[in-house]
Amino acid sequence: MRAMVLGEPRQELSLEDVAMPEPGPGQLLLRVRTCGVCRTDLHVVDGELDRPKLPLVPGHQIIGETQDGRRLGVPWLGWTCGECRYCTSGRENLCDRARFTGYDIDGGYAEWTVADERFCFRIPDGFEDVQAAPLLCAGLIGYRSLRLAGAAERVGLYGFGAAAHIVAQVARHEGRRVFAVTRKRDVEAQAFARELGAEWAGAGTPPEELEAAIIFAPAGELVPAALAAVAKGGTVVCAGIHMSDIPSFPYELLWGERVLRSVANLTRRDGEEFLALAPRVPVRTHVELFPLEQANEALAKLRRGEVRGALVLVP
Numbered sequence: 001m002r003a004m005v006l007g008e009p010r011q012e013l014s015l016e017d018v019a020m021p022e023p024g025p026g027q028l029l030l031r032v033r034t035c036g037v038c039r040t041d042l043h044v045v046d047g048e049l050d051r052p053k054l055p056l057v058p059g060h061q062i063i064g065e066t067q068d069g070r071r072l073g074v075p076w077l078g079w080t081c082g083e084c085r086y087c088t089s090g091r092e093n094l095c096d097r098a099r100f101t102g103y104d105i106d107g108g109y110a111e112w113t114v115a116d117e118r119f120c121f122r123i124p125d126g127f128e129d130v131q132a133a134p135l136l137c138a139g140l141i142g143y144r145s146l147r148l149a150g151a152a153e154r155v156g157l158y159g160f161g162a163a164a165h166i167v168a169q170v171a172r173h174e175g176r177r178v179f180a181v182t183r184k185r186d187v188e189a190q191a192f193a194r195e196l197g198a199e200w201a202g203a204g205t206p207p208e209e210l211e212a213a214i215i216f217a218p219a220g221e222l223v224p225a226a227l228a229a230v231a232k233g234g235t236v237v238c239a240g241i242h243m244s245d246i247p248s249f250p251y252e253l254l255w256g257e258r259v260l261r262s263v264a265n266l267t268r269r270d271g272e273e274f275l276a277l278a279p280r281v282p283v284r285t286h287v288e289l290f291p292l293e294q295a296n297e298a299l300a301k302l303r304r305g306e307v308r309g310a311l312v313l314v315p
Helices: 039-045 129-136 138-148 162-173 187-195 222-229 268-277 292-303
Strands: 002-005 014-017 027-037 061-066 071-074 077-079 112-116 154-158 177-181 200-202 210-215 230-238 259-262 287-291 310-314
Touching (some): 002 292, 027 071, 039 292, 061 112, 071 112, 071 129, 077 112, 129 138, 129 162, 129 287, 129 310, 138 162, 138 210, 138 230, 138 268, 154 162, 162 187, 162 310, 210 222, 222 230, 287 292, 292 310
Parallel strands (some): 154 177, 154 210, 177 200, 230 259, 287 310
Antiparallel strands (some): 002 014, 027 112, 027 310
């Protein structure tokens, strides 16, 4: 089969003919129908997540078809031990032995893949393959981040990419007010945010005090800015798996019972809840398609910040 393979970090992926994967106990063989391109993939390729298996087939927003015709989604969380204190307390996303799709396990930048059946999700009707792929990570991480932001009515989204464009729709469905913070002069992202229900979009500080902020951009300097923008008792959620260093900031920004927290991975419960909610919103993903062999071009576009919505590979 054809696959895009990472041989070494900080190198381009190479299109290779590789052996078909063979499913082990409890695993399914899936024909990849689509695979989303995620910023986490970019962190892996660029060496910012530094312990991938090598060589590696990236990709963890997979829509695949089983040999008996079922359509399933394969997310980032690919396996957990089921025995540790985290797994047995409903926090399997923190399992120390967890294995991740497209990082520890070959992923979906290929024509075929294998996945643990217990960690696959049924894709709801009404979502075509290309629209469904971004739900598997951008959607799930956005959903978990919004839940950890609590019942906040005024929510700021810092960085308006794949995850933010989905969570903005969920937030508006729940009656929240959305404020989108983008880079200066990124008028296209600002217009896109307003199209999806943000009542304000721009650079700098939102015009009203926020009750929660979710940071999707991997820029540590946004943490003090978000803390300064939230009211006392508010929450700042760092939603990425990687972020540049957070600069020092005065304790005054945290004081007033503000909460600063991260989001790590996802649980299967997150997936079940979000994929049941998505058709009710209904979530509409905005995607740009690339053939499998142009995965490097898709990653480069993501690296340059030129994405409106999400990018999806089609083998």
